Amino acid sequence: MKDFIPKDKHGIFIDVHDTVRVDSNYVAEFFKKEHETLVCDIEKLISPSFGFSEKFITLNFERVTCRDIRNKKYRAYYMTRDAFVILAMSYGDDKITKIKDMYVKRFDEMESILKMLIEERKDFPLLTDTIKILHEEPRPYHFSGEYEMLYTVLLGKSTKRFRQENGIAKWESIRPYLNNEQIKMLERLQLADVGLLVAFPKYEDRMRYLDRYKTMILEGEV
Secondary structure, eight states, X not given: OOOSBXXXXXXXXXXXXXXXXXXXXXXXHHHTOOHHHHHHHHHHHTSGGGOOOXXXXXXXXXXXXXXXXXXXXXXXXXXOHHHHHXXXXXXXXXXXXXXXXXXXXXXXXXXXXHHHHHHXXXXXXXXHHHHHHHOSSOOHHHHHHHHHHHHHHHHSSOHHHHHHHHTXXXXXXXXXXXXXXXXXXXXXXXXXXXXXXXXXXXXXXXXXHHHHHHXXXXXXXX
């Protein structure tokens, strides 16, 4: 099953359950450790002697099976922020501490992206599914760019400006601030954009057609 947002250059990704995780393969590389050694260190941490509950381990240390370049299976872990920080702190190394801080910052960024995408996914379910089908590895901008375009066409201004004018927080959904007519228009624009995504790969082309479609709706031509 595809991740919702695939791994970035640090191995951080959002899984299909809306959890931000990091791949132990990448962590080993950044920590300059053999992956097998890192996995052994993880498994020491999650052994009964360390006292973590079974529930905590299950939620934060997801064991997975990977394959190397020779197609040989090996075990790895997908860790949450909490799991990663516990692992990093267990080393007590200044260099690793600096890397840990960089990772924590990236976790923060990815969690902000997740919060925004969850809100917008509620507003654009069909569009979200279509983007996931069309892109082998969808990136955050594939979603946010399309959502921004629909709101810009609808409102005639950027979402940033609309938020400023209405005192809306950065990660808060705009939809509750729309009137009934705007919501109906947004639904029609979303349906149209699902088809346009397939037919017109260029963002500018889709925006132009959506602008025209909105005008036709307002003028009663469709």
